Amino acid sequence: MLDSIIDTSLLINFVYVISATLFIFGLKLLSHPSTARKGNLLSALAMLIAIVVTLLDKQIISFELILVSILAGSAVGVYAAKKIEMTSMPELVSLFNGIGGLASLAVAWATIAGGVNLSTFVLFVSFLALLIGAITFSGSVVAWAKLSERMIGRPVVFKGQAIVNVLLIAAIVASATLLIQQPEVTTWHYLVIGLALLMGVMFVLPIGGADMPVVISLLNSYSGLAACAAGFALENNLLIVAGSLVGASGIILTNIMCKAMNRSLVSVLTSGFQPVVTSEM
Amino acid sequence: MTAIYLLFILMLSVFVGFELIRKVPATLHTPLMSGANAISGITVIGALALAGGEYGQWSTWLGAIAVFLATVNVVGGYLVTDRMLAMFKKK
Structure with a gap:
């Protein structure tokens, strides 16, 4: 044929x-x-x-699982998009974004778990997709909870938070090394995913209030980058193109939104760690 | 060598992405974010091959979960963006 x-x-x-x-x-x-x-x-x-x-x-x-997944996913997507109140849109966007990140995480995980004799490069980019996907997911869920007032909206900071973050990054690097060296050991899979999810939470916790839309935009950019990394792992051109388009335009949009609020991205991301500054106009 | 070609593609599309969103009015920030978010659901095409291929049971299930999640992202994302933009027109 x-x-x-x-x-x-x-x-x-x-x-x-x-x-x-x-x-x-x-x-x-x-x-x-x-x-x-x-x-x-x-x-x-x-x-x-x-x-x-x-x-x-x-x-x-086999198409049975694909068909069921697509139908179920479409039904949930349509339901959520139609039912939502106009005022709750930003929360829903954040939640969708998190779901997209989780999808990239699952793709990367399936690539690592299902592959035989994967090259170090494929393992590395799969790890990146796993990491960025997980951060996008847990970060977006925290952002959603903050916006929908399911948790406290103001920045959450505690003593030694910066030290915890540094230790967390070190732990992620260490577990990534183990994962790339021994991809068949499932313990490393869970370890990397767990640490990356924690990282996403730690990333969004110190940000709050009016800065939330900026964070959602940044996380949106991340979900593109996660798709892009998955594209490298699967050698899929369209995943790379579409993912990096979202990643790049998301960064620019984040920047524009910061400028509209007369702030810099760095000051938004570290807002919880800084004393409140009042400027006289 | 494949990795190099893929990097080329990455670099060029990053520039396109930067150029596309140079000037965008403030009212379009949220719809644009939402629309771009729907595009990031492109992960679904990576998930399809994993869900329908023979890579072991665990990968198949993870792939199916990824197809489900990415479809929620894609379908929901485009519909919500359309709803937001439809609201703008009435004003």
Whole structure:
């Protein structure tokens, strides 16, 4: 059939190029008020054709689980998007963002767990996807809890927080080294994931109040970077392009939002550690 | 060598991403964030191969979970963005 005429993987990658172009146009249109809605539709179309063409992949042999997952995911997505109050939008965006991060975490984990004789490079980028995905997830959940007033909204700081953070980063580096050296030991998988989740919580805790939208924007950028890292692990061009588009535009957007509040990104991220400064206008 | 090609792609798309969002009005910040968030659900295409392939049972289940989560992100993300933008038009 089709397979005999053209190579499927060539077809898939060709459609990925079209999809990437549509994503770029979609983002471009999305940044102008008059065309924003069209841009969103265009980017949704890009996603749809990417998913459909990916299903032609010869490595995919069973479709039952995929079908069930997609149907269930769509149902939950539609329900959440339709039911939400307009005033609770930022929380929902934060929650969706966290879910996206968790998806990247699962992809990276599946790559490490299912791979045989993976190269150090693949293991390293998988670890990155795992780390960024986990930080995005737990960070977004904390941001969501703060915004929806499920937990205290103001910055949470405690004595020695900076030291704890440094120790945490050191522990992550150490466990990552173990994971890359012995990818078959599942203990390291759980260790890295646990530490990365903790890192996300520690990252968002000291930030609060009006700074939350900036953090959500930054976490949004991270979820793109997580997808991008997963793209390196799976050698998937479209994942890299779309992921880095989100990562880069997210950073720029974060920067613009900071400037709109007359603050710098560093001051937002460390706001909990600084004394309140009142400026006279 | 593949890694180098992939890095090329990364570098170029980062520049495109930077250039795209140079000037954006404040009212579009949240919809843009939400729309970009939906795009980050592109992880779903990576998850599909893992959920439908033969990489062992654990990977298959993780892949299926990833497909589910990413689909929530994609479908919900695009719908919420559309709802926000539809609200702007009425004003």
